[in-house]
Amino acid sequence: MPKTSAxxxxxxxxxxARRDWPGALLADRLAVSPRTVRRDVDRLRELGYPIAATKGPDGGYRLGAGSELPPLLFDDDQAVALAVALQTAATTGAGIEEAATRALNTVRQVMPARLRHRVDALRVTAVERQGPWPSPQVDPQVLVTLSAAVHxxxxxxxxxxxxxxxxPPRRTQPHHLVTWGGRWYLVAWDLDRDDWRTFRVDRISPRVPTGPRFTPRDLPGGDVAAFIAHRFSGAAGARDWPCRGEVILHRPAAxxxxxxxxxxxxxxxxxxxxLVMGAWSWPGLAALIGRFDADIEVIGPTELQAAFAHLARRFARAAQLADPQTS
Structure with a gap:
């Protein structure tokens, strides 16, 4: 590749890689003169890249958003990440499967042969998680509307x-869009209920226009992932389960x-x-611990020991009632 093109x-x-670059710093990173940087910036502008010059003592450059999409630049890792993300779009529940396929084909066509071959060799089969309730599809436009209100x-x-x-319509201050268990949720402060709420996005029909701007409140715990995990576990925190017990498992900690x-x-x-673990009930906690398929020594409390005895009797009856032909 010619030196100038490289x-x-x-x-x-x-x-x-970053929003603003001082001209002198760019020249230093490229090992060229500031005059050469200016000429190279002009060449990129001719190719369709909207690069703005910033004023100030140092002066600099900023890559802006243009009305047209110029040629994209991906390194090897970015190409692999893009291919994986687009091929697994079917599991997001965002209703963008067809669009993701078309996007991957479009990007593939403009990739160099080396990256195109690497992407073609990466085939991922995205399988949606099956459960008692199918994951509902959401309207991509609703996601865009909610995301814009959050931003x-x-x-x-x-x-x-x-x-x-x-x-009447719900009035909220939207804070985060999250996915959990194959579903999309909006985390928001409910103005009428004066409390934090989570709303399923597939059930939301936004009203337009949006309302006035607001100053964001602090999310409990400060971390949206922990907030959602605790909200769906039914506990205010990781240690707030009503039933909590301690055992020794004959299994490696890893x-x-x-x-x-x-x-x-x-x-x-x-x-x-x-292992110290919590659950909503003592039998439920005993069953959770039993799934590790290991010998168990109960440290306490006595309610957990009683729960293991209760499940043992139940399982023994189930074994006795089993059809001998299928045992």
Whole structure:
């Protein structure tokens, strides 16, 4: 590749990496003079890249958003990430499967042969998680509307399916869009109920226009992922389960911790670990611990020991009632 072309690609990569670049710093990174940087910027502008010059003591450049999409620049890792993301779009529930396929084909056509071959070799089969309730599809335009309200910090009104048809629209201050268990949710402050709420996006019908801007409130805990996990577990925090017990499992800690969720796992040896776990009921907690398929020593409390005895009797009856021909 000619030296000038290679330098143009490196310059474009630098401009994509951060918002503002002082001209002197760009010249230093490219090992050229500021005059050469100015000429290279003019060449990129001729190719359709909207690069703005910034004023100030140092002067600099900024890659802006244009009305047309110029040629894209991907390194190997970015190409792989893009291919994986677009091929697994079917599992997002965002109703963008066909659009994602077309986007991947479009991007593939403008990739260099080296990257195109690498992307073609990467075939991912996206399988949606099956459960008792199918994951509902959401309207991509609704996602765009909600996301715009979150970004602009504008009050959002919407009708909510399943609520009283005569009820007025919900008035909220939207804060985050999240996915959980194959579904999309809006985390928002409900102005009429004066509390945090989570709303299923597939049930939301936004009202336009949006309302006035607001100053965001602090989300409990400060972390949206923890807030959602705690909200759907029914607990205000990881240690607020009504039933909490401690056992020793004859399994390596590394194996147990991968499936322990918010439980505490402490290594006691190569094949033993201490597990502190919570649940809504003692039988439920005993059943959760039993799924690790390991010998169990109950440390406490006595309610957990009683729950194991209760399940043992239930399972024994189930074994006795089993059809001998299928045993």
């Amino acid at each position: 330098r143009l690609l490196e310059l474009l990569s630098l401009l994509q 602009a910090r504008e009050t959002l009104r919407f009708d909510y399916a399943g609520a009283d048809p005569a009820a 194996v147990v911790s991968g499936f322990a969720g918010d439980a505490v796992v402490e290594e006691l040896g190569p094949d033993r670990c201490r």
